[in-house]
Amino acid sequence: MGKNIWKILAIIFIVLFVVETAFIGWGIFLVKQQQKNTETCIIDICGYDPIKEVWTQEFIDYYYDKIDKTCYCFNQEGEIGRAVELKNG
Numbered sequence: 001m002g003k004n005i006w007k008i009l010a011i012i013f014i015v016l017f018v019v020e021t022a023f024i025g026w027g028i029f030l031v032k033q034q035q036k037n038t039e040t041c042i043i044d045i046c047g048y049d050p051i052k053e054v055w056t057q058e059f060i061d062y063y064y065d066k067i068d069k070t071c072y073c074f075n076q077e078g079e080i081g082r083a084v085e086l087k088n089g
Helices: 005-045
Strands: 061-065 070-074 080-085
Touching: 005 061, 005 070, 005 080
Parallel strands: none
Antiparallel strands: 061 070, 070 080
C-alpha cells in the first residue's frame, strides 16, 4: 500500500488543479461581464463619448448597480434621469 500512495496523491492534486482552474476561469468570465455591463451603461444608455470625453445626452453621471444589474443616469440636478435594467447577465 505504501508504494501506491503517490498515485493517490497525484490524482487528488490533478483534481484540485482542474477545480481551481475552473474557478479562475469562472471568475475571469464574471469580471469581463461586469466590465461589459458597465461600458454598456455609460456609453450606450447614458450617452458618454469616451473618445471626445463628453456626455452626448443630458446626463452628467452614471451608476451601475451590479447586484440589481440596473444602470442609473443622473441629470444636472443630480436626479435619476433614466434607469434601465440590463437583461444580458
